[in-house]
Amino acid sequence: MKTIDAKGTTCPIPLIMTKKAMSELGENELLEILLDNEISKKNVVHFLKEHKMSIIEEKQGNVFRLLVNKTGEIPEDTKVEEYCEINAEVLSNYVMTVKRNRMGDGADELGEILIKAAINTIPDMDIKPNKMIFFNSGILMTLNDSAVLESLKKLENLGIEILVCGTCLDYYQKKEELAVGRISNMYDILDSMSKASKVVFL
Secondary structure (H helix, E strand, O other): OEEEEOOOOOOOHHHHHHHHHHHOOOOOOEEEEEEOOHHHHHHHHHHHHHOOOEEEEEEEOOEEEEEEEOOOOOOOOOOHHHHOOOOOOOEEEEEEEEOOOOOOOOOHHHHHHHHHHHHHHHHHOOOEEEEEEEOHHHHHHHEOOOOOHHHHHHHHHOOOEEEEEHHHHHHOOOHHHEOOOEEEOHHHHHHHHHHOOEEEEO
């Protein structure tokens, strides 16, 4: 497995390093990318996912670790600079949390319809959150059979970070069914909420 250490660098350097390293790999070979800048991490993930690469994301302290499986191809003439920023009009510094698999109080069936409609609407919003956090029964929205899975993957490809409570996945015994986002812990969740300009609860 090849490793590139892009810690201490900013765009477009991590993207240039990533493109070069991926060009040297064969199909289904692995690349480890280390970064310590969240914006650079989002840009690299966006770049790789747009070119059909499979990615596992981890965070160890202040270091982001991306484990990339070369499942796609990056054309030689691809301009990495175009991936260097996420438009500020697309992402705003607020966090959206989903604490259950329905919205509001009252009839459960209506609540399930409302939460699906809400999440499926987010990709069309002008101002999107920069993070979405799923906990308690909200984690059910991130699984293989979720009715909002396509929308969540679209948001993740835009650079929106999706955090999924690991304790909740364990409680519901659903960890193996996770289909979008990365498994997180209470420290990451509270840290993200405390640093946000505002937190929106669904």
